[in-house]
Amino acid sequence: MTASPIEFSHLTKTFGRVQAVRDLTLSVPAGAVVGLLGPNGAGKTTTIRILATLGRPTSGQVEVAGRSTTAEPDAVRRALGYVPQEIAFPNWMSGRAYLRFAAALSGVAAGERRARVESTLELVGLAEVGDRRTQTYSGGMRQRLGIAQALVHDPSLLVLDEPVAALDPIGRSEVLELISGLRGEVTVLLSSHLLDDVDRACDRVAILSEGRLLAHDSTTSIKERYGGPVFHVEVRGSAAGLAERLSGEAWVEQARAEGSALTVVVSDPDRAELELPRAIAASGLPLLVFRRELPSLEEVFLRLVSGSGKPA
Amino acid sequence: MAGFRTLAGKELGESLATGRWLIAAAVFLLSGLGAVLLTYYLPDLVRSQAGSGVAITVPRQTATNAVVAYAGYLEQLPALALILLAMGAIAEERSRGVAALILSRPVAAGAYVLAKFTAHGLVALVSLAAAALASFGYLALLFHPVPLGSYLLLNLGLLVMLLDVVALTLLASAALGSGVAAGGVALVAYIALSALPGFWAPLNNSLPTGVTGRVGQLAAGSWGGSAAVQPLVGGVVLAGVCLLLATLAVRLRPA
Ligand SMILES: Nc1ncnc2c1ncn2[C@@H]1O[C@H](COP(=O)(O)OP(=O)(O)O)[C@@H](O)[C@H]1O
Ligand SMILES: [Mg+2]
Numbered sequence: 371m372t373a374s375p376i377e378f379s380h381l382t383k384t385f386g387r388v389q390a391v392r393d394l395t396l397s398v399p400a401g402a403v404v405g406l407l408g409p410n411g412a413g414k415t416t417t418i419r420i421l422a423t424l425g426r427p428t429s430g431q432v433e434v435a436g437r438s439t440t441a442e443p444d445a446v447r448r449a450l451g452y453v454p455q456e457i458a459f460p461n462w463m464s465g466r467a468y469l470r471f472a473a474a475l476s477g478v479a480a481g482e483r484r485a486r487v488e489s490t491l492e493l494v495g496l497a498e499v500g501d502r503r504t505q506t507y508s509g510g511m512r513q514r515l516g517i518a519q520a521l522v523h524d525p526s527l528l529v530l531d532e533p534v535a536a537l538d539p540i541g542r543s544e545v546l547e548l549i550s551g552l553r554g555e556v557t558v559l560l561s562s563h564l565l566d567d568v569d570r571a572c573d574r575v576a577i578l579s580e581g582r583l584l585a586h587d588s589t590t591s592i593k594e595r596y597g598g599p600v601f602h603v604e605v606r607g608s609a610a611g612l613a614e615r616l617s618g619e620a621w622v623e624q625a626r627a628e629g630s631a632l633t634v635v636v637s638d639p640d641r642a643e644l645e646l647p648r649a650i651a652a653s654g655l656p657l658l659v660f661r662r663e664l665p666s667l668e669e670v671f672l673r674l675v676s677g678s679g680k681p682a
Numbered sequence: 683m684a685g686f687r688t689l690a691g692k693e694l695g696e697s698l699a700t701g702r703w704l705i706a707a708a709v710f711l712l713s714g715l716g717a718v719l720l721t722y723y724l725p726d727l728v729r730s731q732a733g734s735g736v737a738i739t740v741p742r743q744t745a746t747n748a749v750v751a752y753a754g755y756l757e758q759l760p761a762l763a764l765i766l767l768a769m770g771a772i773a774e775e776r777s778r779g780v781a782a783l784i785l786s787r788p789v790a791a792g793a794y795v796l797a798k799f800t801a802h803g804l805v806a807l808v809s810l811a812a813a814a815l816a817s818f819g820y821l822a823l824l825f826h827p828v829p830l831g832s833y834l835l836l837n838l839g840l841l842v843m844l845l846d847v848v849a850l851t852l853l854a855s856a857a858l859g860s861g862v863a864a865g866g867v868a869l870v871a872y873i874a875l876s877a878l879p880g881f882w883a884p885l886n887n888s889l890p891t892g893v894t895g896r897v898g899q900l901a902a903g904s905w906g907g908s909a910a911v912q913p914l915v916g917g918v919v920l921a922g923v924c925l926l927l928a929t930l931a932v933r934l935r936p937a
Contacts, residue, residue: 422786424936444684444788452786454937458778460692462699474688475787519783 373436375400375527375557380430383416390416392581401554405568406561408578414561418531422452451520455531459504465515466500469522476523494518510541530560546571565671577674584674593664599639603632604659612653685789693801702767706809709763714813717755721748722824745825749901752817753894756840761847765868768802768851770861782937791932806844832900839893842917847872849924856931888916
């Protein structure tokens with residue numbers, strides 16, 4: 371049994387009076403792509419910097435593959451690749467030269483360096499422009515070089531802090547695809563304040579707000595557990611009257627009508643499956659669509675962060 | 683120290699790529715040669731400037747005058763140039779995010795600091811050597827040759843002084859948030875390092891000013907030898923302490 375790629379136990383970090391991270395306990399399974407999701411100021415960067423050995427916990431600890439970030443920082447540094455939120459390279463170096471430098475610093479043997487650098491450039495799609503100075507790179511290219519420098523020593527864990535926050539939609543897609551493509555080869559932890567990114571790239575999500583871990587599970591379970599199911603109904607004619615009637619029911623949290631479409635958020639799904647069709651039949655409106663859906667991660671997130679985070 | 687060779691390679695490459703060598707060498711050469719030439723032409727310059735009224739006559743300048751001027755000039759602009767070139771070395775890498783990428787790898791904080799000291803110190807060494815060599819030639823040409831041993835000792839004193847400037851600047855750069863703040867603090871520290879020993883002999887005898895401040899006696903050949911050891915060693919110790927503290931600062935706040 372090997373140690374978990376990342377193990378946070380009771381991690382707390384305070385800056386003066388600010389509690390940036392509060393009692394974070396979290397274990398990341400091997401091979402997963404995990405999203406650390408939270409609004410600005412939630413403590414994502416603080417958490418990741420401690421993981422990357424750039425900050426020290428106020429209390430608690432973090433282990434990477436069983437090695438403590440404070441007791442054995444060099445072992446941790448060899449095991450992980452880190453892409454910081456704001457990435458910068460020495461302007462005068464070419465991308466290829468920078469990767470050679472990074473590989474040497476991380477102890478890649480001289481004989482293997484060239485091959486590692488070339489295959490990593492290839493992987494991130496920078497082989498053609500590898501000899502250009504990093505100064506001339508676009509934001510997307512810089513981000514891909516950031517990922518390359520984090521992968522060049524073949525780490526088992528890749529940690530990225532807001533990897534797509536500064537990119538336009540195309541760059542965003544490219545980088546998320548690149549990260550998704552690493553699934554199964556390395557364990558990935560990426561932070562984001564955007565739900566859509568996490569929904570697209572991650573199979574697990576940890577939701578952080580004001581330094582506290584609110585939830586951690588696979589994205590699907592999180593939606594099922596915290597979202598409460600949503601029913602989509604379409605009838606012929608206006609659904610407004612139906613929505614009004616449903617709003618009074620105990621098992622309904624919210625019923626919204628938009629023309630002939632009706633969205634019903636329920637608190638008791640089992641009862642809703644029985645009662646909702648009956649209510650529609652009783653209304654006399656012809657039923658066109660009846661669908662039970664998971665809420666979007668966004669709905670879950672808003673609920674959790676606004677404090678009503680009780681499992682449905 | 684883990685990573686030193688690779689980091690030193692990067693720093694030397696940076697010195698070349700940014701033209702730091704050229705800037706420093708130009709400032710050093712201008713200062714050294716300027717001191718010697720100005721001393722030589724000073725009487726003529728004063729005579730040509732003197733209009734009617736009081737006649738000021740400057741006596742013919744000697745090689746000793748020229749060497750004193752040389753030491754004085756090298757302790758000014760060149761020291762300032764070294765501060766300007768090194769003040770951002772750590773602070774700017776940290777604020778841009780370059781340091782985070784380096785220090786999240788298995789490298790020693792000491793190697794990171796020492797690599798920077800090596801590169802910036804080498805710039806100082808090479809520039810000083812160029813200035814010393816050229817000035818020595820002009821001293822011999824315009825005045826008469828100064829005793830080589832004394833001249834070498836003086837330059838060794840200047841070198842230790844300038845290495846202290848580099849080490850102080852790197853410490854300020856590691857401890858403070860911005861390159862400009864580091865430059866300011868380093869400048870004040872350098873002024874203190876040059877001026878304070880003048881008030882207290884035991885301090886003067888343990889810092890490079892103990893050598894550079896005796897430039898008159900040195901050039902005249904009336905001072906030197908083993909008396910110079912303590913100030914030189916003291917200067918080296920000061921640089922070492924600065925680098926150690928800089929390493930601690932980097933370890934406490936890597937990026
Ligand atoms: N070096 C620091 N000094 C003081 N406060 C800090 C520092 N770094 C972060 N913080 C505070 O800690 C909280 C979490 O910040 P951060 O980890 O950057 O959040 P996120 O990355 O999720 O936006 C914020 O309130 C921030 O202001
Ligand atoms: Mg952040």
